[in-house]
Amino acid sequence: MVDVARAAGVSHQTVSRVLNGHPSVAPATKARVYGAIEELGYRRNPAARALVTRRSHVIGVVSFGTTLYGPASTLFGIEQAASRAGYFVSVASLEAIDRQHVREAVARLSEQSVDGVVVIAPQQEAVDALSEVPAELPVVVVEGGEGAGRSLVCVDQAAGAALVTRHLLEQGAPTVWHVAGPVDWLEAQARTTGWRRELEDGGAKVPEPLHGDWSPASGYACGQVLAERADVRAVFVANDQMALGVLRAFHERGVRVPGDVLVAGFDDVPEAAYFTPPLTTIRQDFTAVGHRSIDLLLGQIDHGDQESRMEVVPPELVVRQSTIGQPRH
Amino acid sequence: MVDVARAAGVSHQTVSRVLNGHPSVAPATKARVYGAIEELGYRRNPAARALVTRRSHVIGVVSFGTTLYGPASTLFGIEQAASRAGYFVSVASLEAIDRQHVREAVARLSEQSVDGVVVIAPQQEAVDALSEVPAELPVVVVEGGEGAGRSLVCVDQAAGAALVTRHLLEQGAPTVWHVAGPVDWLEAQARTTGWRRELEDGGAKVPEPLHGDWSPASGYACGQVLAERADVRAVFVANDQMALGVLRAFHERGVRVPGDVLVAGFDDVPEAAYFTPPLTTIRQDFTAVGHRSIDLLLGQIDHGDQESRMEVVPPELVVRQSTIGQPRH
DNA sequence: GTAAGGATTGTTAGCGCTAACAATTGCCTC
DNA sequence: GAGGCAATTGTTAGCGCTAACAATCCTTAC
Structure with missing residues (x-):
């Protein structure tokens, strides 16, 4: 970033401002910075960003039976929606679905400091396991049941x-x-x-x-x-x-x-x-399920939505x- | 980490050493540190780690047609193998398979600073697109063709x-x-x-x-x-x-x-x-394909294997x- | 002409961690 | 008992970025 700043004749902070779309940057400066970025092939370091912003822009997906048509399609829908919103998707596949495995998967993901988690929880036990997940971690449950006090997306x-x-x-x-x-x-x-x-x-x-x-x-x-x-x-x-x-x-x-x-x-x-x-x-409509779950999750992440919502997708x-x-x- | 250090009566560096399995730490100290970690529920921050080690412990998977049985199974095998090796898997699903999309997907992943990429590249065009990927990024191609100078895992x-x-x-x-x-x-x-x-x-x-x-x-x-x-x-x-x-x-x-x-x-x-x-x-045997591709990729990441290998899994x-x-x- | 205020840019500090080096301790050798 | 070595621990300096504050310049109003 300092190299870019030097090339553009500005401070590294101005480069940061350009990259983050800060409003008060002179158009000419912005252009020069973009030019330098282009020229040097600069990409900012997500680890450094995550360190200071406390946002990894990664969401975790806990999924089960991903070789089945339904879960695979849901995962695909989630990935699509997340990537459009500028988020990355990190997957944790479960080999078996019980409290133990769900807890471990969520732990693994949160150690990676994901910003939120979508849990594909087709069994009551998986939903129950979520009660042990810290309440401050944004979570959306897909195809699961109610009762975990978490937002829920499912097909009716x-x-x-x-x-x-x-x-x-x-x-x-x-x-x-x-x-x-x-x-x-x-x-x-x-x-x-x-x-x-x-x-x-x-x-x-x-x-x-x-x-x-x-x-x-x-x-x-x-x-x-x-x-x-x-x-x-x-x-x-x-x-x-x-x-x-x-x-x-x-x-x-x-x-x-x-x-x-x-x-x-x-x-x-x-x-x-x-x-x-x-x-x-x-x-x-698994695509719709994936998209809505990301919508709900980003609502929690970005706007701190607390109340647990429920989205029901009609079948055909x-x-x-x-x-x-x-x-x- | 400093809190843990204080609780254990050591310096933060000693905590770091314990966590990284450094050899010369007294057993008693190690026990005290683990005790403090347990007590405080401490988890280290992967962003900070990634920032200083230049390793994200994330590998990217570029995949196509994930709702099909083959790709879904391969993805599952990859995820299993990666998680056993202590790596996370970030997925980029392609909507279409052409140079443009493959390039974008790899770019997206490398902006996330993944340590390596597994590309499920079932078309020649996808393999060709890899020639534009920086040679220093570890890449393993699955089910693709030769010619990209990349390691390859495929079923015969x-x-x-x-x-x-x-x-x-x-x-x-x-x-x-x-x-x-x-x-x-x-x-x-x-x-x-x-x-x-x-x-x-x-x-x-x-x-x-x-x-x-x-x-x-x-x-x-x-x-x-x-x-x-x-x-x-x-x-x-x-x-x-x-x-x-x-x-x-x-x-x-x-x-x-x-x-x-x-x-x-x-x-x-x-x-x-x-x-x-x-x-x-x-x-x-898609599980074998997934495991071998991770083996090859980690070989490149951890030991700097340069030569491109080829693993062929026999069908039945x-x-x-x-x-x-x-x-x- | 001057003060107030907005627009733009720069400076500084630190996010939490690890690498490199420095320091301390205990033990062994002669 | 002095020197040397290994084992263990501490200190310091960043990694690359953004937030907060500071500084500068240019308008505008009176």
């Missing part, structure tokens, strides 16, 4: 489940069976809740839900069970990957979809439109062949 | 393609058709090369490859074309997503897999085992139902 899972359940009922199914996700996942819980409420509202009997672990293999296992039952006419599977497993099991047992049973998923992974048959599902029903047509009588 | 795509092609020939197919990826992708090129070479080695005729864009939709389009031809007995599709599209098109046209045509993919996405039929494919053939059994005669 229950509404999505209700949408798809209603759609199945409207297609003529007497009731809708459900292959749920792991019981400790909040998203799984919310989808089950939405499904149950919609059935009750529609006066349909509520069958006992089956439980998978999000994997195609577990969906396949549940599909085998459902294929045995003669009274299954429609199934709402809690994610597209498990739905694929269900479709596979049905196919092997000779259960036709949508001829014999209607099947719907959740997520709208890119493959869903090319399953056999193409899968009706719920689309989630995507109807494909797997739920079209009347089920058998 | 050509070997994988050869494996799967040979397998299809061994199943009795007279030749193997190919749905390739985008021509400007290095991985697509290598897979095509491996496929062609294996056919030539086996004395089979080499059909004109079709080209998709990795998406299920493009695979579907190619599948429609292939379904029209009576002489297609086996198809090697350059990734699993497109293979799904091909399977879908075949299914719609009444082409049975594997009864009429054998189909194989590449990647072994978690869904592949549950496609209809389960898909023969090539598994890539996973045989499933889609290629089992004789094709029709």
